[in-house]
Amino acid sequence: MSSWIDYTVNGIIIGNIYALLAVGLALIFGVSRLINFAHGSVYVVGAYAGFLAVTHLGTPLPVTIALVVVVGALLGLVIERFGLRPLQGYAHIAPLLATIGISFVLDQLVQLFFTPDPRALPSSLLETRFQIGSGTIGALDLVIAAIGLASAGLLYTFLRYTRLGWAVRATAQDRDAAQQMGVDVDAVNRTVFAIASGLGAVSGLLVGMYYNYIDPAMSFQATLKGVVAQVVGGVGNVPGAIAGSLLLGLVESYGIALFGTSYRNLFAFVLLVAVLVWRPNGLFASKRQTPPEPMTGTFIAPSRPIQIPGKVLLAAAAVAALVPLVLPHPYVLQTLTNSWLYALLGLSLTLIAGTVGLVSLGHAALLAIGGYSSALLALNFGVPVGIAILSAGLIAALLGTVLVFPSFRLRGHYLSIATLAIGEIVSLVILNWEWLTRGPIGVSGIPSLSLFGIELDTDRSVYWFTLVLVIVLAALQLRLLGSHLGRVLRAVRDDDVAARSYGIRLDRYKALAFAFGSFAAGVSGGVTSHIYSYINHETFNAQLSILALTIVILGGMGNVTGAIVGSVLLVGLPEVFRVAAEYRVLIYGLVLLLLVRFRPQGLLGTV
Amino acid sequence: MTELLSLENINTFYGPVQVHFDLSLTVGRGHIVCLLGGNASGKSTTMKIILGLVKPQSGIVRFDGQPATGLPTPQIVRRGVGSVPEARRxxxxxxxxENLLMGAFVRKDQKAIAEDLDRVLGLFPKLAERLAQRAGTLSGGEQQMVAMARALMGRPKLICMDEPTMGLSPLWVDRVLDLIAAINKEGVTVFMVEQNASLALEIAHHAYVLQTGRIVLQGPASQLRADPRIRDAYLGGQEAA
Incomplete structure (x- = not known):
């Protein structure tokens, strides 16, 4: 049993590592109002660059650090070049989505080069530990603390006493005014990305040495931790980010001491949601308010949706229905069935993100809620599968809405981050709530699909079942969009202040849309669980949330037909062309990146 | 009189909306030139075009004898255009x-910058007491002084001011106008956008009246002061057109 001193030391060291990430995110947010979701990828690349240097070149620590800083800084410049610069003047959520795309691409490249297997990243330091009181502190701990302190000192000197540092501060406070003083804000952006990414890369190196473990999947969690620390300290606030990081490190460390390792991230995300809901300007915000967020409407590129005549839609549905008779190949049918399931998810998200403008980054959580609900109802209580799936939809609608409800007053980025965190919380609760969800073991032996006592045991029947679900829910959603209610929802998206001044209760309408959307996602999750017959906490992971968003943007935000088309293209096509799984995420990332840049209104146009 | 700045046949669009229709104007060296007009007449956009913050669809901007159309803002600032933005910023x-020194951002001559700081503080003695204070905590009038002093720190040939009297108390309005006149006496050309026509015409040499993107009236300030059409034009009356 380690002592409290050990946990404190550990918390501070981890806090230092988070601080290197969070400070970079804060700097970037400061000058460009962008939450850089590729930051975790920089961290991973930094860890692997260090790994290569140490294992292949045998570099001593100072050289390794210098190398990693350079690699990180260069990568930062690349991210700025492709993720931010071409998107100036776009809605603020556009560069955010672009950085998500970039992070998919980078993570996948790291995985292709180094395989997904974890590696050891030995630190060349002696395993010396010094006794302090009842605890100990290691040489590596001291090095990490020293690097943290030195970085903070250098950063302070830079911002305070150099010309470029002044330019960075001026740009962060008022970009236009800084330009009118002759500041080249693009150069400022590049500088900030280079510095932030250099620090982020070092963070990856240090964490790798600290745990003597690196793997490509660390990226997403690193981004999240950085974001949590930054939001806790107040977005864009550099000293706040450091304080937030140390707090987060300590909370995690003590949390592990009290409850165990698997709860670690739960604390981080609960802290995040709590801060977002109660103190959205951060715990250490000055009196000054953070700059107002871009409006909720976020990512609606003005466009005229492509009108598809009803006859064509009916014909398309008929063709889809005939596929099993014409092409009774099981592989084709399974692939398309999969596309229909994703189409349900797409319908859900296109309503929530497109029609109402709540860009959710945690949509997979609704699948998970639906999947577990249906599976457990059928397994534990012998509920007929059809009813279990229906209940799964209702439970997802209810639970999803209740969970997100407190976040409805958040706007733009903040709402997206909150949904991301809620998604992670759901997944962690599933992992830890063992008596209900069977924890890490997962739920197996889920009864296969059946309806009114009839087993849907052929590929053909499953195909038709999911197709009918898509058609029915899509038709309902089209009706909804055409109704008075649909107009109100769009009004909420386009201008919530105006909508409110017409007496529209925003929360209720957001909740209504969220519930309707969550129902479709829950049903999709439920059906999936019965088809797979086994699910665990990773079946519906965060990647699916991003895939869902890509589907929706590809089809056109708010566009019902678009969501179905997007799903067939993104889920179906790679299957048909048998693209190896490791390239698929790469493709999703590239598609997202290209869409945001070149066709933000999607293929069929936003509605 | 030589001209320092000229705009020739500027047409500007925000998306499908046309903001300027063949707008032309000139600013003589050493003058105070005033651009008057009501809301949404395109005044502030004119300022943004001079500063390179908005690019016109067609037309030519000339500054100090050289074409300056479409140059990025920092380069325009380097050529000698200072700015007092709308609402101070x-x-x-x-x-x-630090704000004042940011005004000298494009300059490298540290010694001359230090001298200019003293000179500017001589012009705005009130600011000398406030040097260490956070700019955000000053009153509106004081902030306006900082904004003007900041613009002067760049040693500009031309200062563009976007509604320098907006939101100030009558007392401060007079003070600010006096200061603009004083700055001008030091040899700095001033181009200002104003809604407050009668006050602006007191200190200006020349003025233009802008109405929905077109110059509808122009002339020496002394003439315009007496012109009854000025009020009509500036209130959007129909007779003026």
Whole structure:
């Protein structure tokens, strides 16, 4: 049993590592109002660059650090070049989505080069530990603390006493005014990305040495931790980010001491949601308010949706229905069935993100809620599968809405981050709530699909079942969009202040849309669980949330037909062309990146 | 009189909306030139075009004898255009001193900058007491002084001011106008956008009246002061057109 001193030391060291990430995110947010979701990828690349240097070149620590800083800084410049610069003047959520795309691409490249297997990243330091009181502190701990302190000192000197540092501060406070003083804000952006990414890369190196473990999947969690620390300290606030990081490190460390390792991230995300809901300007915000967020409407590129005549839609549905008779190949049918399931998810998200403008980054959580609900109802209580799936939809609608409800007053980025965190919380609760969800073991032996006592045991029947679900829910959603209610929802998206001044209760309408959307996602999750017959906490992971968003943007935000088309293209096509799984995420990332840049209104146009 | 700045046949669009229709104007060296007009007449956009913050669809901007159309803002600033933006736009978390020094951002001559700081503080003695204070905590009038002093720190040939009297008390309005006149006496050309026509015409040499993107009236300020059409034009009356 380690002592409290050990946990404190550990918390501070981890806090230092988070601080290197969070400070970079804060700097970037400061000058460009962008939450850089590729930051975790920089961290991973930094860890692997260090790994290569140490294992292949045998570099001593100072050289390794210098190398990693350079690699990180260069990568930062690349991210700025492709993720931010071409998107100036776009809605603020556009560069955010672009950085998500970039992070998919980078993570996948790291995985292709180094395989997904974890590696050891030995630190060349002696395993010396010094006794302090009842605890100990290691040489590596001291090095990490020293690097943290030195970085903070250098950063302070830079911002305070150099010309470029002044330019960075001026740009962060008022970009236009800084330009009118002759500041080249693009150069400022590049500088900030280079510095932030250099620090982020070092963070990856240090964490790798600290745990003597690196793997490509660390990226997403690193981004999240950085974001949590930054939001806790107040977005864009550099000293706040450091304080937030140390707090987060300590909370995690003590949390592990009290409850165990698997709860670690739960604390981080609960802290995040709590801060977002109660103190959205951060715990250490000055009196000054953070700059107002871009409006909720976020990512609606003005466009005229492509009108598809009803006859064509009916014909398309008929063709889809005939596929099993014409092409009774099981592989084709399974692939398309999969596309229909994703189409349900797409319908859900296109309503929530497109029609109402709540860009959710945690949509997979609704699948998970639906999947577990249906599976457990059928397994534990012998509920007929059809009813279990229906209940799964209702439970997802209810639970999803209740969970997100407190976040409805958040706007733009903040709402997206909150949904991301809620998604992670759901997944962690599933992992830890063992008596209900069977924890890490997962739920197996889920009864296969059946309806009114009839087993849907052929590929053909499953195909038709999911197709009918898509058609029915899509038709309902089209009706909804055409109704008075649909107009109100769009009004909420386009201008919530105006909508409110017409007496529209925003929360209720957001909740209504969220519930309707969550129902479709829950049903999709439920059906999936019965088809797979086994699910665990990773079946519906965060990647699916991003895939869902890509589907929706590809089809056109708010566009019902678009969501179905997007799903067939993104889920179906790679299957048909048998693209190896490791390239698929790469493709999703590239598609997202290209869409945001070149066709933000999607293929069929936003509605 | 030589001209320092000229705009020739500027047409500007925001998306499908046309803001300027063949707008032309000139600013003579050493003058105070005033652009008057009501809301949404395209005044501020004119300012943004001079500063390179908005690019016109067609037309030519000439500054100090050289074409300046479409140059990025920092380059235009380097050529000698200073700016007092609408609503001041100070760097609220930086001290007054830091704000003033930001005004000299494009300059490298440290010694001359220090001298200019003293000179500017001579012009705005009130600011000398506030040098260490956070700019965001000053009153509106004081902030306007910082904004003007900041613009002067760049040693500009031309200062563009976007509604320098907006939101100030009558007392401060007079003070600010006096200061603009004083700055001008030091040899700096001033181009200002104003809604407050009668006050602006007191200090201006020349003025233009802009109405929905077109110049509808122009002339020496002394003439316009007496012109009954000025009120009509500026209130959007129909007779003026």
């Amino acid at each position: 100070l760097f609220g978390d930086m001290s007054v001193r």
